[in-house]
Amino acid sequence: MSNRSKSFAGLFYGKNTIHVMNFIFVIMLLGGAAMLADNSFGEVKPLSAIANPLTSAVILILAVPVISYLVALGSNVDRHCAEDYSFQLMANAALVALATMVFFSLIGKLDFLLELIGLREIQANDLVGITLMSWAISFFYFQRKGLK
Numbered sequence: 001m002s003n004r005s006k007s008f009a010g011l012f013y014g015k016n017t018i019h020v021m022n023f024i025f026v027i028m029l030l031g032g033a034a035m036l037a038d039n040s041f042g043e044v045k046p047l048s049a050i051a052n053p054l055t056s057a058v059i060l061i062l063a064v065p066v067i068s069y070l071v072a073l074g075s076n077v078d079r080h081c082a083e084d085y086s087f088q089l090m091a092n093a094a095l096v097a098l099a100t101m102v103f104f105s106l107i108g109k110l111d112f113l114l115e116l117i118g119l120r121e122i123q124a125n126d127l128v129g130i131t132l133m134s135w136a137i138s139f140f141y142f143q144r145k146g147l148k
Contacts, residue, residue: 017086018143025136032132039125089142097135104130 107113108122 021086021090021139022143025139028132029136032129032134032136035125035129035132039123039129040120085147088147089139092142092147093135093139096138097131100134100138101127101131 104122105127107117107119108126114121
């Protein structure tokens with residue numbers, strides 16, 4: 001345990017865990033809000049044409065499982081370094097963030113809903129900002145209310 005507390009990973013274990021995680025999630029919340037504001041006031045960027053749709057589809061279909069596997073391997077560090085409760089807070093908040101991102105993605109695909117609400121077209125950067133903000137908000141919600 002003393003080796004862990006002296007290393008960088010030691011910040012994410014023990015009494016410091018929740019303070020470090022709170023700091024990270026505040027940065028995520030502010031960063032997500034800044035991304036949404038920047039996309040709302042910035043100029044709309046035109047979409048670029050795909051050179052070869054088949055190649056693009058194959059690359060994306062193959063890249064998703066590879067990236068997912070690498071991220072799953074990397075998440076092993078969190079499980080070993082973070083306290084169990086802190087990791088559960090982060091994981092449950094991530095599920096909420098994913099569901100929120102899917103919800104806004106669906107709204108973005110339904111043009112009549114965008115017009116009804118008065119919302120501009122949702123872009124990829126918006127989804128990143130929405131995911132960061134909802135992850136941070138749900139993390140703080142679960143931290144305050146508990147996981148049960």
